[in-house]
Amino acid sequence: MEKINRLNVVHHLRKRKLLIAINCVAALSIFFFGYDQGMMAGVNNAKDYYDIMGFAHQDPVTKDPIITNSILQGGIVSVYYLGTLVGALFGGWFGDKYGRIKSIALGAAWAVFGATLQCSAQNHSWMICARLINGFGTGILNAIVPVWATETAEHTSRGQFVAIEFTLNIFGVAVAYWIEYGCSFYKGGESEFVWRFPIAFQIFPLIVLFGIVWLFPESPRWLCKVGREDESRYVLERLREDGPEVTGKAEAEFQDIRNIVDLERKNAKSQNYLYMLFGYNSGKLHTGRRVQLVIWLQIMQEWIGIAGVTIYSPTIFGIAGLDHETVGWVAGLNQITYTLSTLVCVFTLDRIGRRWTLYWGSVVQGICLFLAGGLSRVSIDATDAGNTSRASHFGGGAVAMVFLFTMTFGATWLTVPWLYPAEIFPLEVRARGNAWGVVGWSIGNGWLTLLCPVMFAALNEKTLYIFAACNVITIPMVYCLYPESNQRTLEEMNLLFAADSIWNWDAERNYRILVEQNPELVQAAGRGQSVVDPETGIRKPSRNLSLDVNAMKTVSEDSGENEKL
Secondary structure (H helix, E strand, O other): OOOOOOOHHHHOOOOOHHHHHHHHHHHHHHHHHHHHHHHHHHOOHHHHHHHHHEEEEEEEOOOOOOOOOOHHHHHHHHHHHHHHHHHHHHHHHHHHHHHHHHHHHHHHHHHHHHHHHOOOOOOHHHHHHHHHHHHHHHHHHHHHHHHHHHHHHOOOOOHHHHHHHHHHHHHHHHHHHHHHHHHOOHHHHHOHHHHHHHHHOOHHHHHHHHHHHOOOOHHHHHHHHHHOHHHHHHHHHHHHHHOOOOOHHHHHHHHHHHHHHHHHHHOOOOOOHHHHHHHHOOOHOOOOHHHHHHHHHHHHHHHHHHHHHHHHHHHHHHHOOOOOOHHHHHHHHHHHHHHHHHHHHHHHHHHHHHHHHHHHHHHHHHHHHHHHHHHHHHHHHHOOOOOHHHHHHHHHHHHHHHHHHHHHHHHHHOOOHHHHHHHHHHHHHHHHHHOOOOOOOOHHHHHHHHHHHHHHHHHHHHHHHHHHHHHHHHHHHHHHHHHOOOOOHHHHHEEEEEEOOOOOOHHHHHHHHHHOHHHHHHHOOOOOOEEEOOOOEEEEOOOOOOHHHHHHHHHHHHHHHHHHH
């Protein structure tokens, strides 16, 4: 394929090896995302940092920071999420127009610029601008990387590949924690190196990402969408075929993609972000419904308690009787078990599906939060009564619930809200659709970053009950509104969301009817149907495809009448 650079890895790797290589690049971006998320927790506690930013001073006895301007402290952190929101919207538009590879390179370059500004910040105004810029680059990457990963993976293992990437996400959080923990001992923790080095460290993976992404293939689905069909077919053959012998698997998938491109353009007019949000001009594609689903799934990912537990866990560790130094390494141990727990999702997500993964996560997380809140209260009351032994025992139980909660979250709710938006949108607007998911994540994170300190100050451990209740709410929410995307090709998603009803059971019933009426749209990935006539070797012509069940019935009835005549 002369149109693709000869240095591109697509010429040198095939099938699983090529998929693994693509996954490694995607994981590098997700690692940066995790590192960037975890980094600010340690930076905020560095003496030189909060002295320069002017939101705290050090307690002369305990050496802990005493916050004097919580709005400034929270604002520096939360403005990052404003950047990710805007960056995601821009990245989604850019990715649909100019491709996934160029978007990833742009996001990496922008994030390098933002990280450089952050590690050289001299005052809080400088830092706020730097955080905003860094968030913009992160938003671009978050909008595009999951889409690139899902568009290249096979539908039978799509969840597994994305779950592996998010193992690297939490590994990034853990790396950030331990780097900052180690730096905190340098010169008594008062040197500017304590916070500038951890911020600067993220520049290295970003430079590597920017350099190597140019050597990787563009999404075959995007190539087909923009009319570069020869390149699309070639990339698919390298991704799906074991050798030069063509089995028809790649060709079947290619024809599915081409058919769905034609169908999308017939069923919906041009879509901008505003049209997508309200479903205007989307016809039977129902993009408005899909946008609402991914926004609220990401918001609920934050409200089920991960942000609250992260903030409150040091307090719980303190309640258990752990001293300041012990709290540091116990929190680090929690990050390690959190990372390992994500491997559970790698092996279960494509087996039990997205919905059941969320179900069992919500049940276990809700129980953990109710127990953590109750045990914390008993421990606090015991401490007030002078019963340190009882306080320590019940506090230890609360610590165990924190560990179990974060492990369960890593095995369930961490991955699905990032995978689902990258799966369910039409090809024509897939990057922009995934960007709406990042918008939901930005809203949920930014909202809680500002609210959590206020909630815990007013309600203390009772805040955990609110998060536990949110876990309960997610169970009927997922059951009623979120169709299963597992083991279905990206092209089948338009059939899955073609029903006019919002309810999952109606979507599934309508999907089964459309599959029978439109076999040309679901012939890929080992379904045993060939798109090539075995006698002539010519591709079979497609019928008049439609997402309207009633329209197809009318066509069928008319055909029957003609046959009678």
